[in-house]
Amino acid sequence: MACTSVVGLQWGDEAKGKIVDLLTDHHDIVVRYNGGANAGHTVVCEGRTFKLSLLPTGVIRPHIRSVIANGVVVYPPRFLEEVAGLRKAGVPVGENLVVSDHAHVIFPYHLAEEQLSEQGSSGAIGTTGRGIGPSYADKAGRIAAVRIGELLQPEHLRERLEPIVARKNRLLRALSPEAQKFDLDLGGSLLSGMVRVRAAQPDPLHFDVDDLCREYAAYGEQMRPHITDTTQLLHEALRHKKRILFEAAQGSLLDVDHGTYPYVTSSNSTVAGVWTGSGVPARRLTRIIGVIKAYSTRVGRGPFPTELNDGKEGIGERIRRTGREYGTVTGRPRRCGWFDAVAVRYSAAINDVDELALMLLDVLSEVSEIMICTGYRLKGELIDTFPTDAYVLEQCEPVYEKLPGWGTDLSTARRVSDLPAHARRYVDRLSELLQRPVTIVSVGPDRSQTIQCS
Ligand code: IMP
Numbered sequence: 001m002a003c004t005s006v007v008g009l010q011w012g013d014e015a016k017g018k019i020v021d022l023l024t025d026h027h028d029i030v031v032r033y034n035g036g037a038n039a040g041h042t043v044v045c046e047g048r049t050f051k052l053s054l055l056p057t058g059v060i061r062p063h064i065r066s067v068i069a070n071g072v073v074v075y076p077p078r079f080l081e082e083v084a085g086l087r088k089a090g091v092p093v094g095e096n097l098v099v100s101d102h103a104h105v106i107f108p109y110h111l112a113e114e115q116l117s118e119q120g121s122s123g124a125i126g127t128t129g130r131g132i133g134p135s136y137a138d139k140a141g142r143i144a145a146v147r148i149g150e151l152l153q154p155e156h157l158r159e160r161l162e163p164i165v166a167r168k169n170r171l172l173r174a175l176s177p178e179a180q181k182f183d184l185d186l187g188g189s190l191l192s193g194m195v196r197v198r199a200a201q202p203d204p205l206h207f208d209v210d211d212l213c214r215e216y217a218a219y220g221e222q223m224r225p226h227i228t229d230t231t232q233l234l235h236e237a238l239r240h241k242k243r244i245l246f247e248a249a250q251g252s253l254l255d256v257d258h259g260t261y262p263y264v265t266s267s268n269s270t271v272a273g274v275w276t277g278s279g280v281p282a283r284r285l286t287r288i289i290g291v292i293k294a295y296s297t298r299v300g301r302g303p304f305p306t307e308l309n310d311g312k313e314g315i316g317e318r319i320r321r322t323g324r325e326y327g328t329v330t331g332r333p334r335r336c337g338w339f340d341a342v343a344v345r346y347s348a349a350i351n352d353v354d355e356l357a358l359m360l361l362d363v364l365s366e367v368s369e370i371m372i373c374t375g376y377r378l379k380g381e382l383i384d385t386f387p388t389d390a391y392v393l394e395q396c397e398p399v400y401e402k403l404p405g406w407g408t409d410l411s412t413a414r415r416v417s418d419l420p421a422h423a424r425r426y427v428d429r430l431s432e433l434l435q436r437p438v439t440i441v442s443v444g445p446d447r448s449q450t451i452q453c454s
Contacts, residue, residue, distance in 0.1 A: 002027070002243045003280070004287040005271050006357075008251035009347040011260075011298040012269075013327075013334060014291040015359040017041035018442060020057040020247045022450065023289075027245040029065045029237055030058025031230075033277030034267035035249030036073040036106060036135070038128040040328020044445045048089070053130075053329050055082045055097065056247055062092045069230050070102035071267060071277020073135040074148055076219035099223060100230040101149030105216070109168040109207050110134040116175040116205075125263055126300025128329050136256075136266035144168065148227055151220025158213045165209040172205040231279030238284060246274050246285070252347035260390050263302025271351045290353030290436065292344055294361045294426070295319055297334040299327050303393035306337035306373045315367055323363040338371040338400065341433040346386035348434050357440035358427060362410040362449075370426060374433060375399040403429060410443040416453055427453075 004023060008014040021043045024030055032039075037054040044050075045060055052059070054074065056066040068074060083093050110131030117133070118124045127133060138145040144164045150157055220227075237244060250269035253259045258270055267273060275282045298304045308316030316336045319325065325334040348356070364370055375384045376396035387393050406422040413419050419427070419441070431438045441451040 002286050003246070003284045004244075004289065005246040005248070005274055005285050006289050006291060007248040007271050007351050007353070008269070009253075009290040009292050009344045009351070009353070009356075010251045010296055010340075011253045011302075011304075012251035013040065013297055013299065013325075014251060014293050015042075015442065016248065016291045017043045017052075017057045018359070018445065018447075018450075019289060019291055019357045019440065020245060021045065021060075022440075022447060023245055024058050024061050024064055026243065027064065028242040029067060029234070029244045030056045031067040031069050031234065031244060031246050031278050031280075032056040032249060033069045033071045033246060034269055034273040035265060036130055036132050037075050037078040038130045038132045038265065038329060039249035041249075042328055042445075044447070050086070050089070051328055052082060054078050055086075058245070058247070059086065059093060059097055060091055062094075062096050064096065066097045067230050067234065067278075068097075068099040068103060069234070069278035070100040071273055072100070073104045073106050073132060073139070073267075074099060075106040075131060076151070076216065076223060080219065080222055095225065097226050098228050098230055098233065099148055099226045101147060101152075101227050102229075102231070103148045104135055104139045105146045105148055105151065106131040106135045107146070107207075107212065107216070109165070109172060110138070112172055112205055113168070113175065116172065116177075119177065120175065123262075124301060126302070128300075128327075130329070133266045148220075148223070151216055152224060152227065154213065154217040154220075157217055157220075158209070161209050161213055161216075165207050165212060169206050176205050234278060234280050238280065244280065246271075246278065246280075248273065252351060253343060255350075258347075258350050258388065260302050260388055260393055263300065263390050270347070287355075288351055288353045289355055289357055289439075290348050290351055291357045291359060292339075292430070293359050294339060294364050295323075296337045296340050296343075297323075297325050298337075299330070299332055299334050303390050303396075304335055304337060305343075305376060305393065305396045305398045306340045306371075307335050308337045318366060319363060322366065323360055338373055338398070339430065340373040340398070341430070342373060342376060342384055342386050345434055346388075348436055353436055355439040356431065356434060356436050357442065358430065358438050359442040361423065361427070361441055362443040364426075365406065365408060365410055368405045368407065370403045370405050371400040372403065372429065372433065373398040374401050401429075411449060413443050413451060414448075416441070416451055419451070
C-alpha cells in the first residue's frame with residue numbers, strides 16, 4: 001500500500017500539478033486537504049492544458065477518485081464552474097469527485113471582508129482575493145462558519161445564516177472606508193454614518209439572508225451527488241489497501257504555522273495538513289516528495305531574501321518571461337529570485353521529505369552564472385538557519401555561492417546523462433545542500449519532459 005504526499009517546499013507554484021499528474025496513475029485516490037480556490041494547478045495532458053484552482057488535479061483522470069477533504073474551504077460557484085468547464089472539455093466528472101460534508105463554505109461576504117481588509121490600514125498580505133482568510137477565521141472562531149453538509153438542509157441553513165448574515169453586515173459596514181470616512185466627516189456615531197451611506201446608494205456590503213439561503217441551497221442541491229463523509233471514505237480505502245496521493249496546495253513557506261508569518265495563507269500547506277485536513281494519520285504516509293523549482297518565486301507581499309530586483313533587462317525578468325511566472329489564479333507577475341537553500345532546507349525538514357522533484361531546470365538555461373543562497377547575514381553575523389518571522393527575515397542578506405550555467409537547451413533531455421555537466425553539477429549541489437536525493441528533474445511542462453533519476 002502506498003500513500004504519497006506531494007508538497008511544495010517554497011512559496012507555492014513549484015509545479016506540483018505536474019508531479020501529482022505523473023503519480024496519479026500509480027494511485028487510486030487523489031486528495032486535496034488544504035486551501036481553496038487560491039491554488040493554481042496547471043496540468044498539461046495529451047497536449048491539452050487544464051488550469052484548476054479548487055478541484056484536485058486527479059479529476060482530469062476519471063478512473064481516479066478525487067477528494068476535496070475536510071481541510072479545504074469551498075466556494076460553491078467556483079466548484080460548479082470548474083466541473084462545468086471540465087465537462088465542456090469532454091472530461092467526465094461524476095461520482096469520481098467527492099467533497100467532504102465537513103469542508104467549510106466560502107460565502108460572498110468572505111470575499112467582501114477580504115477586499116476591505118486588504119485595502120485597510122492594518123497591512124495587506126497581497127492575497128488572492130478568494131475569501132480564504134476570512135473563511136478559515138470563521139472556522140476557527142466557530143460562531144459564523146457553515147459546513148458544506150449544511151447546504152443540504154435548507155431550513156437548518158436558514159436558521160444558521162440568519163444571525164451570521166446580520167453579524168457580517170454589521171462587520172462589513174464597520175470595515176467599509178465610506179462608513180469610517182462618514183464617521184470622521186460627521187464627527188458623529190458610526191451608526192449615523194452607516195445609515196447615511198446605506199440610504200445614499202445601493203449597498204454592495206449588505207447581504208440579504210433570503211437571497212443567500214436560496215442561492216446556497218441551490219448550490220448544495222447541485223453538489224449533492226458529490227457530498228459525503230470523506231474521512232470515512234478514506235479510512236475505508238485504507239482498509240482496502242487503496243493507494244492514496246495527497247496533493248498540497250500552496251507551498252510550505254506559506255503554511256500558517258510554519259511559514260513566513262504573517263505573509264502566509266491560512267491553512268497548513270505542509271504535510272502537517274494531511275492529518276487534520278483529511279483525517280488520514282500522517283504515519284500512513286509511505287513517501288513524501290518535496291517539490292522545488294530551480295529558482296525561487298513568490299506572489300503577494302512578504303520577505304524574499306533572494307529576490308532579483310534587477311530591472312527590465314535583468315535576470316529576474318528573464319526568468320519571469322522564460323518560466324511564464326504569472327499567477328494562475330490572479331495573473332499577477334510573480335517575484336523571481338535565486339534558489340534559497342536555507343529556506344528549502346528548513347521546509348524539507350519540517351515536511352521530512354524523502355526525496356526532491358526539481359522543476360523548471362530548463363528555465364535557467366540562458367543564465368550564464370547561477371547563484372545559490374547558502375546562508376544569510378543577519379546583523380553582521382552569518383547564519384544558516386531560516387527565521388520564519390517576517391520582520392527578522394526582512395533583515396537577512398543572502399550569502400551566495402556561484403555556479404557556472406550550461407547555456408544549452410534542456411527541453412529534449414530525457415535521462416540524467418543527457419544533461420550537460422554544469423546542469424548535473426547544479427542538481428547535485430542542490431541535493432547536497434538539502435541533504436536529500438533529487439529523484440525527478442523536470443525540463444518542460446509536458447509529461448514526457450521528465451527525467452527519473454533513480
Ligand atoms: P490567500 O491564500 O489568498 O489568503 O493569500 C495569502 C498569500 O498566499 C498571498 O501572498 C498569496 O499570493 C499566496 N498564495 C496563495 N495561494 C497561492 C498559490 O497557489 N501560489 C502562490 N502563492 C499563493
